[in-house]
Amino acid sequence: MTTDAYFAELTDALRAAGVPEEQIARTTDELRGHLAETGTSPEEEFGPAEGFAARLGGPVPAPGEPDGAAEHWTWTADLFNDRRMLDVHGAQGWEVEGLDSLGRFVCRRAPGVALAWEYRREVITGRRRARVLDELTPEGWELCGEWLVYGYFKRPRAATAGPAGAVEAPPAAPHRWLFLSRRGKAALAVWCVLVGGALTSFLAGGIGPSGLAIAVAVVSSLSAVYTSRLETAAGDARKKATDRR
């Protein structure tokens, strides 16, 4: 990967994490300066861009901004972006208590020194469920939510990092609640077009209320299944790439 490609990926990941543009520019300038002095490649020096962005954390509060962190916060991300965002927010002390009926992550954060949380997502359909739970539970993972075919697991980072797993000075709760990847935005746009078409047809008298309801349900289901299949295929590709190393 070229240096420019690395920084493009890092910029995308920081942007998806809600880091302001000005802060992204400042950070990438600083990191490019560092590389100019070390003479190393960005991957060698900083590691994979996505993980590095997660470790860099969220936005730095502006001077004078109130830092009273909310204790509860609900947010969501699409399937392409959820693990990255869980990494970012888990590192800031947000513990997922569950998923609500809309599939949003309902989180809380302890006041003062919060624990950092790590998360993982596994397919837990059918017979896989018991096997996955049997494998992960002894390692301290706890199922904290389910969505479609996926189960989300959480574990306090202190379980592996000891006292270093605490977040002594967590940043303020983000104002954003929606973190969409580029592919997620594209899928949402397609959903809006199809549902908009069904609504137009309903208003024009082409279909009745039940037809509209069926159309919305079918489009939503297809969208969820298609997104899930895309992400599963991407996950398989990542696993194969990891296995080859």
Place this chain on the structure above:
Amino acid sequence: MAADRRSSWLKGVLDLLVLSCLTDGESYGYEIAKALDGAGLGEIKGGTLYPVLNRLEQAGLVEAEFRAAERGPGRRYYRLTDPGRAHLTAESEAWSEFHRAVRTQLHAGGTAS
């Protein structure tokens, strides 16, 4: 194994080590990494150092200023804030107590010279 252990030790104290590099004045990422390497703490990669600097800045323990250079990329200079200096003093003492306890225990176990 030895490298892994050192890495774990560093995790618990790296923020203090970074702050300690700023007690005599401002510095920037690469210079801080060089100073820590020179002190025998090993090479701290940028992937480890910059998240620490970011967290210290978020916590208000350091403040930073970007300065353009005449040639090449600019640098972001970090300096200790008053809360940062107080934090370093208090936490260094806590670390020293922990270090003393470890040393005493290792001596008691007969594994240290």
